[in-house]
Amino acid sequence: MGGQYLSPMTSNIDISAPQTRRMRLDSPSETADLAQQLGAILLPGDVLLLSGGIGAGKTHFARSLIQSLLLTPEDVPSPTFTLVQTYDTAVGELWHSDLYRLTGPDEAIELGLTDAFETAICLIEWPDRLQDVTPASALNLEFATTDSEDQRELTLTWQTARWDMLQTVLP
Ligand SMILES: Nc1ncnc2c1ncn2[C@@H]1O[C@H](COP(=O)(O)OP(=O)(O)OP(=O)(O)O)[C@@H](O)[C@H]1O
Ligand SMILES: [Mg+2]
Secondary structure (H helix, E strand, C coil): CCCCCCCCCCCCCCCCCCEEEEEEECCHHHHHHHHHHHHCCCCCCCEEEEECCCCCCHHHHHHHHHHHHECCCCCCCCCCCCCEEEEEECCEEEEEEECCCCCCHHHHHHCCHHHHHHHCEEEEECHHHHHHHCCCCCEEEEEEECCCCCCEEEEEEECCHHHCCHHHHCC
8 A cells, every 4th residue: 555645744745735716506517517527637546535514415526527437328326325336437447435434444444445546536425534544635625505505615625736727727
């Protein structure tokens, strides 16, 4: 196992000052469009941590992203019960995980998640369960509901140069 998921203190990647980008997503289809745009730039080793409460839109975002990358169309069920679903894309394997039921980071390691962080594209719901195996190089997406039923506020944060291009690529 490499050290990419270790804390910034011990990691072998360059951790820079946190960068933030906020946006409003006015409908499920706006969220799907953003997911497709982000999906198009992903490579193996990229980890997206999807946070926010129940019904915030994490699975909707992940499903839209995965469907835009699938080589052959297939259903994208929520991994609530299976914990992990894997998919083949043109750029390699993609892991979609929902860690809500995870008991702790040891189980994440047993599932092979920490290895997948280095070899696959990973979309992780309820990433707070990862605790000290949270990859410092990840892109964090925090979804929040608003007073309007179909609207979400999304906050993107990151600490590695890998994601700096989002400041120009995103709408
Ligand atoms: N702008 C929006 N973006 C994303 N989803 C939206 C938006 N507006 C409404 N929704 C709806 O909110 C719901 C989000 O459900 P979803 O399963 O994605 O939540 P979740 O964050 O994965 O919750 P859980 O923690 O239970 O897994 C969907 O029914 C979706 O259609
Ligand atoms: Mg979900």
